[in-house]
Amino acid sequence: MPRRQLEKSDPIVIVGAGAFGLSTSLHLALRGYKNVTVFDKHDYEISKYDYRSGADSASSDLNKIIRSAYGSQTEYQDLSKEAIEWWNAWNEEIRSGKDLPPGLHPEDNVYINNGTLAFTDKDELPSFELETVRNMEAAGLGGTQLITMNPDHVEVAKRRGLGYGIDPFRCEERKKGNVGVLDTTGGVVVADKACRFVLHKAQTLGVKFVLDAKAGAFESYSYDSAGKVIGVKTKDGRKHLAKKVVVACGGWTPTLVPQLDGLCETTAGSVIMLKIPHDSPLFDRFAPERFPSWMWKLWDGADGGLYGFPRDDKGWMKIGYRGRKYTNPQTQPDGTVRSVPVTRYTPEKKVTQIPQSAMKVFKHFLAEYLPELAENGIDIELTRLCWYTDSFDNHYVVDDVPGQDVVMVATGGSGHAFKYLPNIGKWIVDIMEGVEMERTLVKRWQWRALEAGVKPFNILMEGITSAKAFENVAWSTDSDLRLGSKPRL
Ligand SMILES: Cc1cc2nc3c(=O)[nH]c(=O)nc-3n(C[C@H](O)[C@H](O)[C@H](O)COP(=O)(O)OP(=O)(O)OC[C@H]3O[C@@H](n4cnc5c(N)ncnc54)[C@H](O)[C@@H]3O)c2cc1C
Numbered sequence: 001m002p003r004r005q006l007e008k009s010d011p012i013v014i015v016g017a018g019a020f021g022l023s024t025s026l027h028l029a030l031r032g033y034k035n036v037t038v039f040d041k042h043d044y045e046i047s048k049y050d051y052r053s054g055a056d057s058a059s060s061d062l063n064k065i066i067r068s069a070y071g072s073q074t075e076y077q078d079l080s081k082e083a084i085e086w087w088n089a090w091n092e093e094i095r096s097g098k099d100l101p102p103g104l105h106p107e108d109n110v111y112i113n114n115g116t117l118a119f120t121d122k123d124e125l126p127s128f129e130l131e132t133v134r135n136m137e138a139a140g141l142g143g144t145q146l147i148t149m150n151p152d153h154v155e156v157a158k159r160r161g162l163g164y165g166i167d168p169f170r171c172e173e174r175k176k177g178n179v180g181v182l183d184t185t186g187g188v189v190v191a192d193k194a195c196r197f198v199l200h201k202a203q204t205l206g207v208k209f210v211l212d213a214k215a216g217a218f219e220s221y222s223y224d225s226a227g228k229v230i231g232v233k234t235k236d237g238r239k240h241l242a243k244k245v246v247v248a249c250g251g252w253t254p255t256l257v258p259q260l261d262g263l264c265e266t267t268a269g270s271v272i273m274l275k276i277p278h279d280s281p282l283f284d285r286f287a288p289e290r291f292p293s294w295m296w297k298l299w300d301g302a303d304g305g306l307y308g309f310p311r312d313d314k315g316w317m318k319i320g321y322r323g324r325k326y327t328n329p330q331t332q333p334d335g336t337v338r339s340v341p342v343t344r345y346t347p348e349k350k351v352t353q354i355p356q357s358a359m360k361v362f363k364h365f366l367a368e369y370l371p372e373l374a375e376n377g378i379d380i381e382l383t384r385l386c387w388y389t390d391s392f393d394n395h396y397v398v399d400d401v402p403g404q405d406v407v408m409v410a411t412g413g414s415g416h417a418f419k420y421l422p423n424i425g426k427w428i429v430d431i432m433e434g435v436e437m438e439r440t441l442v443k444r445w446q447w448r449a450l451e452a453g454v455k456p457f458n459i460l461m462e463g464i465t466s467a468k469a470f471e472n473v474a475w476s477t478d479s480d481l482r483l484g485s486k487p488r489l
Contacts, residue, residue: 003400003405003432003433003434004243004405005433006033006243006244006432006433007243008032008033008034009034009035010033010035010242010243010244011035011037011231011240011241011242011243012028012033012035012036012037012242012243012244012245012246013037013039013231013232013240013242013244013245013246014036014037014038014039014245014246014248015038015039015040015218015232015245015246015247015248015249015256016038016039016040016057016247016248016249016250016252016253017038017039017040017042017044017195017199017209017211018057018058018059018060018195018248018249018250019058019059019195019413019417019418019420019421019424020248020250020410020411020413020417020424020425020428021038021040021246021248021249021410022038022059022195022198022199022202022421022425023198023420023421023422023423023424023425023426023428024246024248024410024424024425024428024429025038025202025207025425026198026201026202026205026207026425027425027426027428027429028207028425028429029202029205029206029207030205031429034206036202036206036207036208037207037208037209037210037240038202038207038208038209038210039210039211039215039216039217039218039232039234039240040209040210040211040216040217041212041213041216041217041218041235042054042055042056042057042060042211042213042216043211043212043213043216044060044195044196044199044209044211045209045211047060048102048103048192048196049061049191049192049193049195049196050192051192051384052382054345055192056341056343056344056345056346056387057250057251057387058250058251058386058387058388058389058413058418059191059195059250059418059421060191060192060195061191061192061318061386061418062190062191062192062273062309062312062316062318063188063189063190063191063293063309063312063318064188064189064191064418064419065116065186065187065188065189065293065295065307065309065419066080066083066084066087066111066116066186066187066188066189066293066419067080067116067118067183067185067186067293067295067419068080068081068084068132068136068141068144068183068185068186069116069118069128069129069132069136069145069181069183069186070132070135071127071128071129071131071132071135072131072135074135074138074139075440075441075444076416076441077132077135077136077139078139079420079423079427079441080185080419080420081139081141081185082423083419083420083421083422083423084111084185086422086423087110087111087189087422088111090110090111090194090197090422091109091110091111094106094108094109094110094197095107099200099204100197100200101196101197101199101200103193103196104193104196104197104200108190108193109190110189110190110193110194110197111187111188111189111190111194112187112188112189112190112288112310113184113185113186113187114162114165114187114188114288114289114291114292114293114310115162115165115182115183115184115186115187115292115293116182116183116186116187116292116293116294116295117148117165117166117168117180117181117182117183117292117293117294117295118180118181118183118294118295118298119148119169119178119179119180119181119294119295119296120179120180120296120297120300120304121176121177121179121297122177122179122297123177123179124179125147125179125180125181126299126300128298128299129145129180129181132145132181132183133145133147133181141185143156144183144184144185145181145182145183145184146162146165146166146181146182146184147180147181148166148167148178148179148180148181148182149178149179153182154166157182157184160184162182162184162292164290164291164292165182165184165292166178166182168291168292168294169294169369169370171369176368176369182292186293187288187292187293188288188293188309188310189418189419189421190312191418194421195421198421198422210234212236213235214234214235214236215234215235215236215238216234217234217235218232218233218234218235218247218249218256219232219233219234219235219237220232220233221233221245221407222239222240222241228404228406229245229404229406229407230242230406231245232245242406243406244406244408244432245406245407245408246408246409246410246428246432247407247408247409247410247411248409248410248411249411250266250387250389250411250413251266251341251387251388251389252266252340252341252387253266253389253409253411254266254338254339254389255332255338255340257401257407257409258332258334258336258338259401259402260397260409260411261336261338261461262392262449262450262460262461263391263392263397263412263447263448263449263450263460264389264390264391264392264397264411264412264460265327265338265339265389265390265458265460265461266327266328266338266339266340266341266387266388266389266390267325267326267327267339267387267388267390267458267468268325268326268327268328268341268385268386268387268388269320269321269322269325269385269386269387269388269415270320270321270326270354270355270358270359270362270383270384270385270386271318271319271320271321271354271383271384271385271386272318272319272320272354272359272362272380272382272383272384273316273317273318273380273381273382273383273384274316274317274318274319274373274378274379274380274381275314275315275316275317275378275381276311276315276316276317276378277315277378278315280315280376280378281376282372282373282376282378283311283315285372286310286311286317287310287311288310288311288312290310291310291311292310293307293308293309293310294307294308294309295307296308296365296369297323298322300323301323301324302323302324302357302361303323303361304323304361305321305322305323305324305361306319306320306321306322306323306361306362306365307319307320307322308320319362319365319366320386321354321358321361321362322388322415323358323361324355324357324358324468325388325390325458325468326355326358326385326468326469326470326473327339327462327466327468327469327470328340328341328342328469328470329463329464329466329469329470329471337461337463337464338461339461341385341387342385342470343384343385343387344384344385351385351470352383353383353475353476353477354383354384354385354475354476355473355474355475355476356473356474356475356476356480357473357474358476359383359476359480362380363480363483366483373483374483374484376484377484378483378484379481379482379483379484380480380481380482380483381481383476383481388413388414388415389411389412389413389414390412390414390415390458390460391412391414391458392450392456392457392458392459392460393444393448393450393456393457393458394414394415394416394457394458395412395414395441395444395445396410396411396412396413396414396417396424396444396445397409397410397411397412397445397447398410398411398427398428398431398442398445398446399431399445399446399447400447401447402447408431408432410424410428412445414458427441427442427445430442431445
């Protein structure tokens with residue numbers, strides 16, 4: 001069906017100032033839309049997207065991995081290539097020092113191209129990595145994927161100053177296999193700084209932001225007498241009329257758009273944070289100039305699915321686990337049980353620990369691959385639940401809600417959308433305008449249902465009896481945070 005044409009002066013409301021909402025607002029402004037307002041229940045002007053300052057969205061984070069490696073999904077590989085061009089341009093822009101938001105300095109980078117190593121404890125490379133190598137070559141990007149067991153590739157890595165990325169866990173020294181691929185196009189995106197940068201850019205281009213627990217919080221839709229959405233109502237009781245409402249509330253979207261039942265569910269990833277002291281010999285070892293981003297057995301089920309980063313300039317080192325994602329199923333006012341996010345900062349019920357099963361995988365990995373942390377008396381400082389919005393097929397959802405063409409969702413990040421902060425909004429605005437709707441990704445992101453007999457990538461909405469449901473999960477305790485085999489000095 002052809003899309004309803006928007007005028008450049010039409011009021012457009014975006015709910016949610018995470019990666020999807022921010023990027024959409026930026027690209028609307030770049031395309032000349034003059035009346036765009038972003039609402040968020042969290043005041044990012046204060047927290048600056050810093051998790052430790054109270055920001056608990058998926059996008060409010062120290063860092064995220066960027067990779068071009070997408071196995072057979074060359075359309076995301078291409079999207080990564082497009083994103084990396086933007087990330088590099090943003091680094092240049094920041095370096096120029098012109099019009100930076102508070103807290104950002106010319107020496108800051110939002111993208112660090114330190115490489116992303118995907119490795120395994122198996123004897124052979126998984127088919128996903130082999131397909132990536134083939135597909136990057138086919139795309140004219142041969143030589144960007146370096147296989148750790150190939151001596152020629154090791155030489156190339158050294159020549160390019162990325163030798164540290166081949167065996168960062170000292171597997172050879174530890175007599176372990178070192179089977180992996182270093183994606184030299186990838187690395188770290190500095191999530192909190194990048195969000196601040198985009199918010200400021202969008203503001204400068206005229207986008208209005210209402211970031212407040214009441215005035216910014218979506219309460220309900222506003223309807224006309226025929227039952228069509230004509231805007232939103234916020235928690236302060238005000239109505240905001242709009243020709244288009246984009247709901248981009250990450251893990252909170254499925255509760256605001258119940259039509260997403262069966263298509264999207266919010267699930268929790270587990271994260272640990274370690275702090276490497278400046279005077280520790282490990283501070284240099286884990287510096288981004290000497291240590292890559294990494295993914296360990298990413299697609300290997302509950303025993304794998306770890307990923308991690310070099311330390312940041314304050315010494316924080318983050319490791320995440322997605323081998324099993326957990327749910328918090330709660331009965332909603334409409335009687336349906338849906339998973340809802342709960343975090344360290346949720347007013348009603350806080351969660352500061354992570355599931356014990358996730359902690360076990362972290363500790364096994366740390367003992368096997370990073371024993372020097374315990375040997376140097378470094379413990380886990382902080383645990384976090386970070387809320388994904390998974391779709392059943394791991395593709396995003398960018399489309400109008402069936403029967404309500406004023407409301408569009410931009411969600412379903414499925415754990416891999418932050419890297420597209422610079423360009424996802426361009427695609428979302430294209431979809432809003434009905435531009436080039438035949439593109440593979442545009443079609444993948446359409447509203448859809450799981451076809452009978454098709455195995456989902458993510459099994460959704462298993463409810464309260466699921467082994468992944470919080471009710472059935474044992475939790476870590478403070479004593480689990482201790483790694484140090486030696487007492488701290
Ligand atoms: C543990 C974890 C690790 C990840 N790692 C990576 C990675 O390495 N690389 C990568 O590319 N991607 C990664 N991702 C995915 C990426 O973080 C997400 O896809 C992306 O950040 C989602 O952005 P979003 O805008 O959909 O949601 P969010 O960032 O969660 O933003 C949603 C916003 O909506 C707001 N909101 C909610 N309810 C309301 C309401 N009622 N009214 C107003 N505002 C509301 C929230 O306050 C929030 O600001 C990871 C995700 C997780 C959870």
